[in-house]
Amino acid sequence: MAPPTAQRLKGKVAIITGGASGFGKTTAELFVEHGAKVVIADVQDELGLSLCNQIITWFNNNDNDDEELISYTHCDISNENDVKDLVDFTIAKHGKLDIMFNNAGIFGDPNPSILTTTNENFKRVFETNVYGSFLGAKHAGRAMIQGKSGVILFTSSIAAITAGQAPHAYTVSKHAIIGLMKNLCVEMGQYGIRVNAISPGAVSTPLAIKALGIDKDTMDGLISECAVLKGAALEALDVANAALFLASDEAKFVTGANFVLDGGYTLPNPTFSMAVEESLGRTSH
Numbered sequence: 001m002a003p004p005t006a007q008r009l010k011g012k013v014a015i016i017t018g019g020a021s022g023f024g025k026t027t028a029e030l031f032v033e034h035g036a037k038v039v040i041a042d043v044q045d046e047l048g049l050s051l052c053n054q055i056i057t058w059f060n061n062n063d064n065d066d067e068e069l070i071s072y073t074h075c076d077i078s079n080e081n082d083v084k085d086l087v088d089f090t091i092a093k094h095g096k097l098d099i100m101f102n103n104a105g106i107f108g109d110p111n112p113s114i115l116t117t118t119n120e121n122f123k124r125v126f127e128t129n130v131y132g133s134f135l136g137a138k139h140a141g142r143a144m145i146q147g148k149s150g151v152i153l154f155t156s157s158i159a160a161i162t163a164g165q166a167p168h169a170y171t172v173s174k175h176a177i178i179g180l181m182k183n184l185c186v187e188m189g190q191y192g193i194r195v196n197a198i199s200p201g202a203v204s205t206p207l208a209i210k211a212l213g214i215d216k217d218t219m220d221g222l223i224s225e226c227a228v229l230k231g232a233a234l235e236a237l238d239v240a241n242a243a244l245f246l247a248s249d250e251a252k253f254v255t256g257a258n259f260v261l262d263g264g265y266t267l268p269n270p271t272f273s274m275a276v277e278e279s280l281g282r283t284s285h
Helices: 022-033 045-060 080-094 119-147 168-191 206-212 216-226 236-247 271-283
Strands: 013-017 037-042 070-074 099-102 150-155 193-200 258-261
Touching: 013 022, 013 080, 013 119, 022 037, 022 045, 022 099, 022 236, 037 045, 037 080, 045 070, 070 080, 080 119, 099 119, 099 236, 119 150, 119 168, 119 193, 150 168, 150 236, 168 193, 193 236, 206 216, 236 258
Parallel strands: 013 037, 013 099, 037 070, 099 150, 150 193, 193 258
Antiparallel strands: none
16 A cells, blocks of 8 residues: 555545446545545445445554545436435535546447447436436536535546447447536636546456456457557556546646547557458468
């Protein structure tokens, strides 16, 4: 764990949606390590409560008996009453809200064709990824505007930069999150509130593994094969570190940014080179 002198979020209060697993879990651990009081919001009650107990136990074993470090509350981010209650709970417990990390999201059905994408799936993905992010920002903004400061973060995806590599509902929802982030940046700047997004490349999180229906080793192999940057792999901790930077005072003049974590994956377009290789392969026979 980080020594007190390295605590970059000391005295801050943060909400992390989708904080019971994946990026959210790792970010919650890192934020607490760096001095923040964290409220995890999720629908995975057992995982969320277990994570809180693990973190509190670790700190208790290291001469820190502050059980207010982290707490859990059930929250369906597509339900406005749940989100309002989440923010109200946080302010009642800690007296303020400094950081809102709208991280929760779903992949939806892994169906690539618009002809077979169901209306129900499209709506469900949008209700969670877009409407849920909107509600989180809306109610966090209500609290932050009063204090004339704050940080609102979103988890987007490289699907907001590329096309044709994820289902329609997921891809469009992640584009929408970037649009929401940019619009909020302009509105919230007058109140001293910074708004940014993080767009990770592929990581073997439980969400991704479940969505694709493959095991972790297979997914890790696919990610490595497609990587531009060799010798390194994106991990959940890299996303958490990006969130830590954007939430900290080190990023005091960073707002309206889409922080892309893809190891250069979205830069090349391999279509032409693949066509050339295929053509040369055909003519060589």
